[in-house]
Amino acid sequence: MEQHKKNYTLPIIMMFALFAMISFVTGLANPMGVILKNQFAVPNWMSQLGNAANFIAYAFMGLPAGLMLQRIGYKKTALAAVAVGFVGVGIQYLSSLAGESGFAVYLAGAFVSGFSMCMLNTVVNPMLNTLGGGGKRGNQLIQFGGTLNSLSATIVPVLVGYLMGNAASATIGDAAPAMFIAMGIFAVVFVVLLSMRIPEPYGVTSEKKAERNEHSAMSFRHFVLGTIAIFVYVGVEVGIPNFMNLYATSDLGISATVAGALVGTYWFLMLVGRFAGGMIGAKFSSRAMITTVASLGIVLILLAVLLPRDIMVSMPVFREDISFGLFEVPIGVMFFVLCGLCTSVMWGGIFNMAVEGLGKYTSAASGIFMMMVCGGGILPLVQGVVADSAGYLTSYLVVLAGLAYILYYALFGSKNVNRDIPVND
Numbered sequence: 001m002e003q004h005k006k007n008y009t010l011p012i013i014m015m016f017a018l019f020a021m022i023s024f025v026t027g028l029a030n031p032m033g034v035i036l037k038n039q040f041a042v043p044n045w046m047s048q049l050g051n052a053a054n055f056i057a058y059a060f061m062g063l064p065a066g067l068m069l070q071r072i073g074y075k076k077t078a079l080a081a082v083a084v085g086f087v088g089v090g091i092q093y094l095s096s097l098a099g100e101s102g103f104a105v106y107l108a109g110a111f112v113s114g115f116s117m118c119m120l121n122t123v124v125n126p127m128l129n130t131l132g133g134g135g136k137r138g139n140q141l142i143q144f145g146g147t148l149n150s151l152s153a154t155i156v157p158v159l160v161g162y163l164m165g166n167a168a169s170a171t172i173g174d175a176a177p178a179m180f181i182a183m184g185i186f187a188v189v190f191v192v193l194l195s196m197r198i199p200e201p202y203g204v205t206s207e208k209k210a211e212r213n214e215h216s217a218m219s220f221r222h223f224v225l226g227t228i229a230i231f232v233y234v235g236v237e238v239g240i241p242n243f244m245n246l247y248a249t250s251d252l253g254i255s256a257t258v259a260g261a262l263v264g265t266y267w268f269l270m271l272v273g274r275f276a277g278g279m280i281g282a283k284f285s286s287r288a289m290i291t292t293v294a295s296l297g298i299v300l301i302l303l304a305v306l307l308p309r310d311i312m313v314s315m316p317v318f319r320e321d322i323s324f325g326l327f328e329v330p331i332g333v334m335f336f337v338l339c340g341l342c343t344s345v346m347w348g349g350i351f352n353m354a355v356e357g358l359g360k361y362t363s364a365a366s367g368i369f370m371m372m373v374c375g376g377g378i379l380p381l382v383q384g385v386v387a388d389s390a391g392y393l394t395s396y397l398v399v400l401a402g403l404a405y406i407l408y409y410a411l412f413g414s415k416n417v418n419r420d421i422p423v424n425d
Contacts, residue, residue, distance in 0.1 A: 015131065025113050056111070124145060221416075239396075245263050252330065262317060295407060303331075342403075386398055
């Protein structure tokens with residue numbers, strides 16, 4: 001009971017800051033793709049290598065991050081993650097000073113940052129739950145953290161778009177202020193966490209030896225198909241706004257500031273969708289929700305690709321002079337932006353369906369899920385290859401195929417056909 005009497009307001013605030021930094025640092029890869037494409041004159045698929053480096057790091061760090069949490073606890077894992085994040089963003093900044101080698105240096109920084117983001121994703125959710133005392137209060141803190149995560153994802157493309165100004169002449173150095181902000185927040189959080197005492201439920205090592213099981217999470221067909229769905233989902237979630245930014249600045253001639261605002265709106269709609277999903281989540285099953293949003297996403301992508309570009313609509317954006325107003329864009333761009341409502345609830349829904357009925361295998365399953373986040377780096381590379389050969393709109397066929405698989409998973413692949421496997425201790 002003593003734990004509930006302690007005031008953990010400051011560490012909770014720090015965890016909120018880290019929740020926001022996950023999407024801020026990850027989101028840098030979106031506008032940076034536009035910068036890399038123009039500064040180094042690389043094809044579309046290479047412009048996504050920074051994003052790929054960030055996400056592929058999850059494949060290497062997913063399981064080790066979970067082991068760190070168990071062996072050294074919340075505080076030391078969080079401190080390590082923050083330190084790695086500071087170094088990763090610092091390397092990205094140094095790429096602006098590296099001349100012709102800047103591209104390679106930036107990729108190295110993005111990869112190091114990816115290690116940090118994976119570690120932070122592993123620690124912030126259970127840490128907030130613990131600081132809140134578990135139960136409804138713990139869940140509430142996680143939801144607040146998720147909201148700040150979405151808000152940060154909304155801000156970063158708008159901020160970097162404003163810093164870039166003219167996309168054709170923008171360089172990595174133009175985005176330096178955003179990197180300084182990230183490094184500053186990492187530094188403050190590190191100092192504060194270092195000076196605080198935090199409950200460590202994983203700090204006590206169980207004397208019970210690990211049980212050897214005949215089966216594992218991978219013995220369940222619906223989980224295996226679910227890991228593929230998560231891999232595909234993260235690629236879809238990232239690919240839609242990344243290539244919308246490239247399409248807007250390259251094909252449509254829209255300024256980086258306005259394009260960044262459009263991308264920011266996509267992430268803002270994800271925030272709205274998460275709020276709505278939380279409100280109705282107790283009334284509808286994950287299967288029903290994912291079936292609905294995947295179907296709607298397919299319709300929106302088809303409309304965005306097939307409708308003529310001369311059909312224009314007005315959308316609210318920030319302009320170069322920081323004024324806010326309406327800006328005319330092809331109607332397809334609006335449909336791309338609206339996809340944010342669809343992708344908002346997919347992670348939670350797919351996760352719930354994939355771990356349903358896993359029992360004692362659920363913890364191991366979570367680590368595997370974290371590794372599959374690397375899809376956010378791999379699928380955009382594939383989309384980039386298609387964009388180089390057939391154009392930006394055609395590249396969204398990769399997104400369409402991903403949504404089709406997610407729909408299949410919700411309708412058929414999520415059914416547990418391995419109920420004969422014992423899941424209780």
